[in-house]
Amino acid sequence: MAVKKRPKTLSQGRPPVTRPKERMSSQQSRTIIRTHHRLEKQRVAAVKKGDAESAEAIARSIEEKGGLKLYQAASKQGQSKDRGGDSSKVLVQWLRDANVIQDHTDITNTSIETRRCLEVGALSAKNEISKFTGQIEMTRIDLNSQGPGIAKQDFMERPLPRTPDEKFDVISLSLVLNYVPDAAQRGEMLKRVTQFLRRDNVSINPENSMSPAVFLVLPLPCVENSRYLDEQMLLRIMSNLGLTLVNKKITPKLCYYLFNFTGKGTGKKAGKRKVRDGPAMNNFCIIVE
Numbered sequence: 280m281a282v283k284k285r286p287k288t289l290s291q292g293r294p295p296v297t298r299p300k301e302r303m304s305s306q307q308s309r310t311i312i313r314t315h316h317r318l319e320k321q322r323v324a325a326v327k328k329g330d331a332e333s334a335e336a337i338a339r340s341i342e343e344k345g346g347l348k349l350y351q352a353a354s355k356q357g358q359s360k361d362r363g364g365d366s367s368k369v370l371v372q373w374l375r376d377a378n379v380i381q382d383h384t385d386i387t388n389t390s391i392e393t394r395r396c397l398e399v400g401a402l403s404a405k406n407e408i409s410k411f412t413g414q415i416e417m418t419r420i421d422l423n424s425q426g427p428g429i430a431k432q433d434f435m436e437r438p439l440p441r442t443p444d445e446k447f448d449v450i451s452l453s454l455v456l457n458y459v460p461d462a463a464q465r466g467e468m469l470k471r472v473t474q475f476l477r478r479d480n481v482s483i484n485p486e487n488s489m490s491p492a493v494f495l496v497l498p499l500p501c502v503e504n505s506r507y508l509d510e511q512m513l514l515r516i517m518s519n520l521g522l523t524l525v526n527k528k529i530t531p532k533l534c535y536y537l538f539n540f541t542g543k544g545t546g547k548k549a550g551k552r553k554v555r556d557g558p559a560m561n562n563f564c565i566i567v568e
């Protein structure tokens with residue numbers, strides 16, 4: 280007996296309107312991130328040498344390879360839940376521990392102050408720290424905004440605050456300092472951060488010794504495997520800027536730090552100094568001039 284063919288549905292005859300989104304493999308996202316960092320370093324070195332032609336050629340090559348947009352997509356991939364989630368989860372935990380924020384479900388302390396947080400290098404307005412509206416007022420900036428809630432702004436060009444109200448209680452620099460391709464520029468970024476922290480709010484909650492605070496996240500090799508930086512040196516640089524360590528967490532890939540800004544920096548400079556050496560080490564460095 281001949282089998283009757285079922286009539287095809289309309290959707291079967293139609294080409295798919297959208298393809299399922301392809302995800303980058305972690306190998307692909309790592310390669311994109313590394314290539315972008317390497318080329319940015321080369322571009323800045325060419326600018327420093329006054330070699331405008333090479334700098335332009337490298338800038339073109341960065342764009343041809345997808346530019347900052349693709350780099351951000353690769354970084355966002357690293358924030359996905361199955362790859363460890365977004366780093367602000369750690370900040371939230373520390374703020375919770377310090378009683379700076381409370382879960383909405385168990386807000387018993389009605390005197391909780393609203394804190395101002397500046398997230399430099401923000402990829403999402405829906406990360407963990409953004410869930411505490413009413414307790415944390417977020418300002419998010421990035422060189423390239425990924426959408427509403429994130430202003431396109433270079434932190435190094437953000438106008439300096441004129442009043443305490445324009446300052447912040449928490450500044451997040453998560454995987455941003457290592458994005459800066461030049462060691463002296465990294466130092467400038469850290470110095471600049473301290474100018475945006477407000478100490479006048481300390482009296483509100485003097486027993487809370489973590490605020491104003493800087494949340495710093497770096498790839499672990501910047502601190503563990505660099506010829507020019509180890510943790511001791513990082514903490515000394517931060518301390519000279521008036522930033523005292525309050526919390527830290529080390530994972531196989533990242534190091535997270537929370538510093539309290541005491542406002543009592545020594546103003547001491549930090550140059551490029553070899554702290555150790557080895558064949559497979561990197562040259563990550565922070566220079567404070």
Ligand SMILES: C[S@@+](CC[C@H](N)C(=O)[O-])C[C@H]1O[C@@H](n2cnc3c(N)ncnc32)[C@H](O)[C@@H]1O
Nearest residue numbers: 354400421422423432433434435453454455458
């Ligand atoms: C690796 S992504 C990190 C994103 C996110 N914070 C995280 O932890 O995954 C680094 C981001 O920092 C941004 N960035 C670097 N320097 C910046 C600056 N001077 N001002 C604003 N954003 C900056 C870059 O545009 C990039 O989107």
